[in-house]
Amino acid sequence: MTKITLTILSDEVLDNTMRLFWRKGFAETSIKEITMLTGFNRSAIYKYFGGKDALFLAMLQRYREYVTSLFIAPLQRNNNDVSGILDFFNQFLPLCQSHSAPNGCFLIATASDLPVHTQPVINFITDFLSLLRQLFYDNLSTAKMNKQLSSELDCSAIADFLVGNVFGLWTLLRANAPQSLLVNHVNGVLSYLLSCK
Structure with missing residues (x-):
């Protein structure tokens, strides 16, 4: 602007x-x-x-600066590891329980309709998704290096899996899915991460 x-x-x-x-x-x-x-x-x-x-x-840029930056903050702490990812997903639990995010995530909702957008919007959303994936990858790699996660863990595949779950959770929130479904989804992701030790 x-x-x-x-x-x-x-x-x-x-x-x-x-x-x-x-x-x-x-x-x-x-x-x-x-x-x-x-x-x-x-x-x-x-x-x-x-x-x-x-x-x-x-x-979209305003949303990323003022809203998304706060939400991804747990993934951006110095010397982060699996705790950053757990903290990131734990943020969804209050949203699920209070239904305080009826519109979901503006960036994820836009990504769901990406083919209808202009190239600058596509590039902006693609850059955001790449950043999110990289943050997960970096946290997983640090956790693996610090022996918090199995040495056999494929950090790249798990980072993709986590991005997919972020899409799913925000889409479910926007769709006003039942609270139990949302909470079970978050708990499933958290349990999966804890089982990767």
Whole structure:
């Protein structure tokens, strides 16, 4: 986003725009809804953002900066190991029990519809998924090196498995799946990790 855009739009308007896209997705969010929310007319959205596509990408970037960065923090601690992965997945339990994430994850929801998006959005989501996989891989490798996990463990395959479970959990949260299903899924991932010793 340009500096002028940041000075014109308040954090509240940007957050509301982000939540609108997060809740409805790109295709279901109309320019009319965006203009009503931001107070900009259609031409201003194109002038300051380059259009709906660029605005959507800016909101994904905002989400990653302000929301995702907090959620992946357990995987980014110095000298991390299996405890970082356990802490990461343990964050899902309160979300499951309180249904406090009815929209799931904006990035994962966007990744589920990736073929309909522009190349910049595809690149952004692909980069995020690569980062998530790398964080899992690094934590697994450290745990393996520190003999917290079996020396036979295929860190690459398990990192892919964990990314798949992140997709599954966020999708289940967005689908308002039964609490027991979500809790059992999280506990299954945690049990699997603990069995890899």
